[in-house]
Amino acid sequence: MFAHDELFHAFLIKYAEIGIKGKNRYLFEDALLNQIRFALKDADGEFRVRKESGRVYVEALSAFDFDEVVERLSRVFGVAGICPMVQFDDHGFEEIKSRVLEYIGKIHPEGNFTFKVQTKRAKKSFPMESGEISAALGEAVLEAYPSLRVDVHEPDVYFYVEVRDRINLYSKVIPGPGGLPVGTSGRAMLLLSGGIDSPVAGWMIAKRGVKIDAVYFHAPPYTSERAKEKVVDLARLVSRYAGPMDLHVVNFTDIQLYIYDQCPHEELTIIMRRYMMRIAEKIAEEAGALGLITGESIGQVASQTLPSLACTNEVCAMPVFRPVIGFDKQDIVDIAQKIGTFETSIQPFEDCCTIFVAKHPVTKPNVKIIRRSEERLQEKIGGMVEEAIRSREILHIS
Ligand code: ATP
Numbered sequence: 596m597f598a599h600d601e602l603f604h605a606f607l608i609k610y611a612e613i614g615i616k617g618k619n620r621y622l623f624e625d626a627l628l629n630q631i632r633f634a635l636k637d638a639d640g641e642f643r644v645r646k647e648s649g650r651v652y653v654e655a656l657s658a659f660d661f662d663e664v665v666e667r668l669s670r671v672f673g674v675a676g677i678c679p680m681v682q683f684d685d686h687g688f689e690e691i692k693s694r695v696l697e698y699i700g701k702i703h704p705e706g707n708f709t710f711k712v713q714t715k716r717a718k719k720s721f722p723m724e725s726g727e728i729s730a731a732l733g734e735a736v737l738e739a740y741p742s743l744r745v746d747v748h749e750p751d752v753y754f755y756v757e758v759r760d761r762i763n764l765y766s767k768v769i770p771g772p773g774g775l776p777v778g779t780s781g782r783a784m785l786l787l788s789g790g791i792d793s794p795v796a797g798w799m800i801a802k803r804g805v806k807i808d809a810v811y812f813h814a815p816p817y818t819s820e821r822a823k824e825k826v827v828d829l830a831r832l833v834s835r836y837a838g839p840m841d842l843h844v845v846n847f848t849d850i851q852l853y854i855y856d857q858c859p860h861e862e863l864t865i866i867m868r869r870y871m872m873r874i875a876e877k878i879a880e881e882a883g884a885l886g887l888i889t890g891e892s893i894g895q896v897a898s899q900t901l902p903s904l905a906c907t908n909e910v911c912a913m914p915v916f917r918p919v920i921g922f923d924k925q926d927i928v929d930i931a932q933k934i935g936t937f938e939t940s941i942q943p944f945e946d947c948c949t950i951f952v953a954k955h956p957v958t959k960p961n962v963k964i965i966r967r968s969e970e971r972l973q974e975k976i977g978g979m980v981e982e983a984i985r986s987r988e989i990l991h992i993s
């Protein structure tokens with residue numbers, strides 16, 4: 596086996612959706628370049644990330660770790676495919692031919708597949724046309740590797756040859772995560788708990804190009820420092836995809852105790868969730884976010900029945916995005932595993948909702964009744980909410 600990083604010194608980055616954004620295309624490309632740079636920031640090696648006539652290239656300027664770079668690039672939203680590429684200077688057709696033959700010997704030693712050579716000649720001063728180059732290369736490949744066959748309709752392998760200022764040669768397309776580059780779709784505020792669902796929800800919205808920040812409600816001493824650390828760890832894991840984010844840690848203890856004192860216990864969770872949404876919305880407004888994100892899924896727990904969701908939703912004017920709303924738990928777990936948050940999410944630390952949970956929480960809250968219960972909080976709650984927002988801790992996660 597040869598070392599990938601000896602042969603490949605560059606990657607062609609394919610992007611699907613962002614190619615079709617018309618005049619906005621430049622914004623999308625620039626956001627993609629930024630996100631790629633961020634992803635490679637502390638990778639081993641030095642890289643140049645640049646765009647050239649509708650293509651994005653990552654070029655290694657030093658020794659680097661191939662697997663590490665591919666792994667990092669496959670976390671950048673907007674990347675549809677990562678093509679490890681051999682680049683060389685243009686010294687005419689013979690040079691291309693010998694490079695292609697050498698490449699096949701190294702990369703595809705299995706020697707029993709169908710192929711097609713696809714040439715794109717952007718450099719019009721090159722003396723052969725695209726079709727001619729492909730045909731001549733195909734012939735040379737068949738001669739050198741008699742066990743290969745040409746299939747122009749459904750080949751197993753495409754050999755792409757691009758004749759530009761330099762020559763690009765590639766055949767492997769490693770799938771990227773798809774989506775849109777973060778920073779192209781505005782901002783939203785994720786309600787991030789220590790559970791399985793909310794990190795997945797944040798990841799899904801970030802995948803659509805939304806820049807996210809997060810808010811976590813903790814209730815010391817009922818929830819421990821370790822529970823908070825776990826949320827910080829989750830924010831870090833999400834930021835590997837979503838880029839740097841602010842994590843707003845709100846002390847919720849006094850509000851929670853006050854609700855516990857004043858309101859019927861079976862309504863505690865729902866009222867608490869309404870205050871979480873109200874506070875999150877205020878912080879979101881300050882941060883310039885246009886929506887909230889939660890990990891709610893219909894029917895998963897008492898606070899996520901349709902009446903409960905409606906009752907929680909009613910307190911905020913901002914749109915609330917619930918990307919996992921129709922997912923079964925297992926669907927969410929599958930994504931959590933894929934994106935690497937699952938193991939952290941299942942660490943057993945108490946969550947501020949579970950401490951005061953009633954034995955029989957309401958599952959069909961009546962909004963009017965809940966509003967009436969909340970009137971019992973009138974005296975102090977306004978000041979407490981303000982204080983919780985004012986005294987929040989803001990952690991910069993990257
Ligand atoms: P998760 O796995 O995301 O914790 P869950 O199944 O435990 O979800 P709930 O505890 O009812 O569900 O929370 C529903 C949603 O409310 C969470 O997905 C999250 O977005 C938000 N949320 C709950 N608790 C907190 C908290 N302590 N801080 C911030 N957001 C929270």
Ligand code: MG
Pocket residue numbers: 788789790946948
């Ligand atoms: Mg939870």
